[in-house]
Amino acid sequence: MTFIVHDPRGTHVAASPVLAPRPATLAGLRVGVLDNGKEQANVLLGRAAELLAADGTVATFARKPSFSRVAPPEVIDALSMCDIVITGLGG
Amino acid sequence: MSCCMRDAVTFEARGIPTVILVNDVFEPIAHATAALLALPDGYVANNVVWLPHPTSNLTATAAAALVDERIQYVRASLLGRAVPQNGSARGAGASEPPTISFSGEPDSAALEEARGVVAGLAESLRADGADLALLRFEAGVLQGEVRIGELTCEDGSCIMPTDALERMVDAMLRPKLNGLERVALREVRTTP
Numbered sequence: 001m002t003f004i005v006h007d008p009r010g011t012h013v014a015a016s017p018v019l020a021p022r023p024a025t026l027a028g029l030r031v032g033v034l035d036n037g038k039e040q041a042n043v044l045l046g047r048a049a050e051l052l053a054a055d056g057t058v059a060t061f062a063r064k065p066s067f068s069r070v071a072p073p074e075v076i077d078a079l080s081m082c083d084i085v086i087t088g089l090g091g
Numbered sequence: 092m093s094c095c096m097r098d099a100v101t102f103e104a105r106g107i108p109t110v111i112l113v114n115d116v117f118e119p120i121a122h123a124t125a126a127l128l129a130l131p132d133g134y135v136a137n138n139v140v141w142l143p144h145p146t147s148n149l150t151a152t153a154a155a156a157l158v159d160e161r162i163q164y165v166r167a168s169l170l171g172r173a174v175p176q177n178g179s180a181r182g183a184g185a186s187e188p189p190t191i192s193f194s195g196e197p198d199s200a201a202l203e204e205a206r207g208v209v210a211g212l213a214e215s216l217r218a219d220g221a222d223l224a225l226l227r228f229e230a231g232v233l234q235g236e237v238r239i240g241e242l243t244c245e246d247g248s249c250i251m252p253t254d255a256l257e258r259m260v261d262a263m264l265r266p267k268l269n270g271l272e273r274v275a276l277r278e279v280r281t282t283p
Contacts, residue, residue: 016129017100019138020108022171032107036095039147040154044112047158048165055166064098068251071098076105084169085102087095088112089142 023083027056032079034087036067041089048086057084092117092215093124093251093259099138100128109138110168112161116144116218119211120251123259137173140164144218202228205268209260216251223256223276231272233264239280253278 023029033049035041042063049059062078064071079085092113099109113121121135140161146154167173206225213223216237225235237253251259253276261274 016131017104019103019131019134020106022108022169024170026166026169032102034098040149043151043154044142044146044158047155048112048162051158051162052165064094068094070094070101076098076101079102080105080107082107085099085107085109086112086165086169087098087109089095089114089146 025055026052026084029057029083030081031057031059032082032085033059033061034071034075034079034085035061035063036087036089037064038067038089041067044089045086052086092120093255096121096124096128096130100130108169108171110165111139112142112158112165113139114144114146114218115141117215120215120259123212123263127259127262136175137171138168140168141176199228201268202233205233205264208263208267212259212263216256219251223260225260228268228271231270233260233268233271233274235260235274235276236279237276239278 031049031052033045035045046061049057049061053059060079060082062071062075064075092111095111095113099111102109111121118135118141121139125134142157142161146157149157161176164174164176202225205228209223209225216223220239222238223235224238225233227234237256257274257276260276261271264274265271
């Protein structure tokens with residue numbers, strides 16, 4: 001009988017997440033704005049969206065229920081219709 | 092910050108370029124989270140736009156002015172043409188501290204050096220009303236406390252979950268602290 005013994009030592013190297021390709025221009029893009037709920041996040045991100053509108057973007061806003069948790073799937077899904085996202089913030 | 096970056100990675104995986112705006116006090120957490128998520132080198136530099144901390148006490152006019160000054164960085168990041176940002180001088184992770192040797196003695200100099208490595212992370216936590224204290228390093232276990240002074244949300248979960256902090260501290264120290272086997276943080280909560 002043959003036994004295969006696996007050596008449990010070693011390190012695990014996580015695969016690096018793939019980043020999205022960047023657009024050539026912002027004109028005409030839908031920008032998702034994800035507010036993490038911290039104080040002033042809506043003000044600061046709102047201003048960024050306002051300025052990006054000058055580039056021809058159209059904003060969709062969403063807010064996380066808690067800044068210490070990842071966004072729930074429904075929030076991620078709601079902004080996934082967008083072409084680009086800005087998020088943050090505050091403190 | 093940590094959760095913002097996780098959200099950003101989720102959008103990136105869906106093919107949506109994402110830029111994070113965040114206060115510079117969270118720069119140590121940004122670098123630690125990027126390392127934890129195995130994000131490519133330069134992810135933080137290319138995809139995070141820094142604001143001077145604090146921003147919570149700004150008037151609407153001052154907040155708008157801060158964004159006005161930095162919108163060029165937001166645009167550049169979204170287009171994949173990020174440029175170095177002025178005012179982000181913290182540079183966590185920019186210079187690698189030497190490997191910390193463990194003498195085998197409790198409360199050794201290694202513990203003090205470990206505290207230095209996580210000092211920036213502790214500062215980030217203090218900005219959220221918490222603190223991180225490393226108390227003991229014995230038999231390969233680095234023990235500490237996450238001290239949460241004032242709860243800032245209903246369920247008290249506003250501070251990064253303790254198990255996530257353990258992984259973050261572990262990731263920051265394991266390459267540097269010889270003999271580290273485990274990070275064990277105890278959550279200490281006091282109600283206001």
